[in-house]
Amino acid sequence: MKPLLIPRRRFLQTAGAASLGALGLPAILRSQSPGKKLNIVVIGCGGRGGADLKEMLEENIVALCDVNAKNLDIAAAKAPGAKRFRDFRKMYDELKDAEFDAVVVATTEHTHAFATLPALQRKKHVYCEKPLTRDVHEARIITEAAKAAGVATQMGTQIHAGTNYRRVVELVQSGAIGPVREVHVWVNRTWGRQSPEDAAKYKDIVSVQERPTEEMPVPPELDWDLWLGPAPARPFNTVYFPGPKWYRWWDFGNGTMSDLGSHWNDLPFWALNLDAPLTIEASGPPPHPEIAPATMSATYTYGARGAMPPVKLTWYQGQMKPPQWTEKVIPQWNDGVLFVGDKGMLLSDYCKHVLLPEKDFAGFTPPPQTIPDSLGHHKEWLHACKTGAPTTCHFGYSGRLTEANHLGNVAYRASKKIEWDTKNLRIPNAPEAERFLRREYRAGWKLA
Structure with missing residues (x-):
């Protein structure tokens, strides 16, 4: 089988829906002038979200959302004009369609789909960190929603651009x-x-063998109930937070x-x-x-x-x-x-x-x-948002992965x-x- 041939000039140009379909790539229906800045929302501003925000600062950051107030403060210092939210559900309720063009999702894995789906339903471009969702069912929902939306999507598989x-x-x-x-x-x-043999070798938090029964004080900057989101309620404990400790628990990753x-x-x-x-x-x-x-x-x-x-x-x-x-x-x-x-x-x-x-x-x-x-993993997505060009880790591909x-x-x-x-x-x-x-x-x- 011959490799997919996409000359660089064609890759960088605005592509029509018909030509993209012929290449097996998703048709991106919503785009704007390449010279115009995007209005971007960032959901999840710490860790990977902070790194993603840094890649977006040449655009207009219009809103920031995080369950951790410390993350919000750090992000707001980089984007002082952005509105601030703790709950992305309220954020979506309050923001008007005209206020934003695209959304970056870098929450914990178990809330990826919940932060992503409303954006797709409003036909907003989405960049979501990996893995795209917590489970198979959510992956299929997001994949199909992205196809219906016809917007630029990219999963945060940064090495793909290497x-x-x-x-x-x-x-x-x-x-x-x-x-x-x-x-x-x-x-x-x-x-x-x-x-049992390996547990003796690992003395840090990653070797926790059972769910802890003790409840620890919730850090004052953290909204623990919002962090839990759709997962079953449980007392706060440092075996889950801060990340990436949470990702080894089935309820969260x-x-x-x-x-x-x-x-x-x-x-x-x-x-x-x-x-x-x-x-x-x-x-x-x-x-x-x-x-x-x-x-x-x-x-x-x-x-x-x-x-x-x-x-x-x-x-x-x-x-x-x-x-x-x-x-x-x-x-x-x-x-x-x-x-x-x-x-x-x-x-x-x-x-x-x-x-x-x-x-x-x-x-x-x-x-x-x-x-x-590649233009760069983030730049590829930003370019796609503005021109309709394809991305290489769009949700049609990343959802299947x-x-x-x-x-x-x-x-x-x-x-x-x-x-x-x-x-x-x-x-x-x-x-x-x-x-x-x-x-x-x-x-x-x-x-x-």
Whole structure:
């Protein structure tokens, strides 16, 4: 299969809906003059949100929202003219359509969908940090809402804009290692519920094994009820806050799989034109009802895509590694993506890649560059908002990636191999596992 060819000039120009559709990219219906500044709302101003805000300061920041007053104060110093809110539901109620063009969402994972959906329903452009949503059900809602809105969207998968990923995609799609039938993705991070053996090695907050029963004083700057949002109520404790401690608890996130999977599974998803898996099977320690695992593995099967053959992708986190790594067939990188083709292998991380066995590729000439350099992950989205040009991590793509990552956790929590009916969001062979696709929301919160 030939790589997607988008000449840089065409990438930067305003694209019409028809041409974008022909490329398989979403048609962006709302755009404005490239020279006009956008009116932007930032929801979630600390951590990643603070970094996102910094990228937006050349535009007009019209509103800031955060459940943490300290984050609001810091952000307001950078955007002193912006309105300030603690509850994004009230913010959406009070802001008129004419007051803003776009929204940046950088809240905790379990409120991403709730902060994103109202913007899409009002046909506002959205940049949302990864993972796009907390679960499969929410990912599908956001993906479909974005398609209906026809606006510029981008998930915060910043490494996607790097040159290394682009060169790897070109190598894979040009056939440098032949048809790829096997991929291994591994990350060294060991956050989450530890095995008894590993727990002794980790003395900090990440090794908490059970939900704490004690209640701690809520920091004066924090609205704890708003922070909990749609999740079940529980007493405040520092095992959840500040971030990223919260992300290993099922009520608030999905652990390492959905977090780092957004970055590392992105590369094979892009290079191999992956979509919905056919089956998913996971392994690891017995699942815990409250806490995501530190160590686990998930294997996905995908059908043929055009000229690309069926492929098996296996994810490993924590103490698990692919056999090629444990047998020292490949370099001992802490994190990596290994494409196994009929003619060789390609190993990559964020910043570098190598064709293997190296002796077989001595004197190899890389294919010509066909994927244009990125303007920058945030700038790409800002440019799309103003011109209608495509983004590379739009919700139509990122929603599918998010669903696949979440399905790895669904299979793990179900403790069995699952078959996936993507059209109907069903698990035909294990309907009891469907309870992990979505959740009930606390009173006062709804996603509709």
